[in-house]
Amino acid sequence: MINYTNILREHTLKATPQRLAITDVLYTNGHINIESLYEKMIKKFTSISLATIYKNINLMLEHSFIQEVKLPNAKSVYELTKETHSHIVCTTCGSIEDISLDLNKVIMQVSESNAFHTTSSDLVLSGICIHCK
Numbered sequence: 034m035i036n037y038t039n040i041l042r043e044h045t046l047k048a049t050p051q052r053l054a055i056t057d058v059l060y061t062n063g064h065i066n067i068e069s070l071y072e073k074m075i076k077k078f079t080s081i082s083l084a085t086i087y088k089n090i091n092l093m094l095e096h097s098f099i100q101e102v103k104l105p106n107a108k109s110v111y112e113l114t115k116e117t118h119s120h121i122v123c124t125t126c127g128s129i130e131d132i133s134l135d136l137n138k139v140i141m142q143v144s145e146s147n148a149f150h151t152t153s154s155d156l157v158l159s160g161i162c163i164h165c166k
């Protein structure tokens with residue numbers, strides 16, 4: 034069992050019951066959007082508001098405890114911060130998987146050939162997952 038309290042404290046976040054529950058949901062689900070997170074949270078904290086969820090998510094983002102994954106044509110999802118990686122999204126069921134990909138070479142090539150200074154390297158590939166194939 035992972036000690037979420039310590040992980041939160043490492044990011045100088047107080048381990049409130051809501052934050053522990055959010056962490057648990059993120060850990061179990063991998064990537065989740067705010068609405069789905071809210072649906073899961075309301076089962077445990079019947080009076081929690083969507084605003085409270087947003088407040089906690091924003092604070093966790095500020096503390097780099099979690100990160101936002103911007104998806105094309107879909108709502109952003111959130112995940113616990115881990116090493117740099119990219120994502121692949123299933124166009125049928127919308128499931129998201131991590132892919133480890135070293136984009137540094139690509140970024141260097143783009144900088145050289147396009148004289149463009151790259152500031153972000155969010156990459157989302159799309160395809161059909163093993164369950165939908």
Ligand SMILES: [Zn+2]
Nearest residue numbers: 123126162165
């Ligand atoms: Zn799928």
Ligand SMILES: [Zn+2]
Nearest residue numbers: 112120130131
């Ligand atoms: Zn991810």
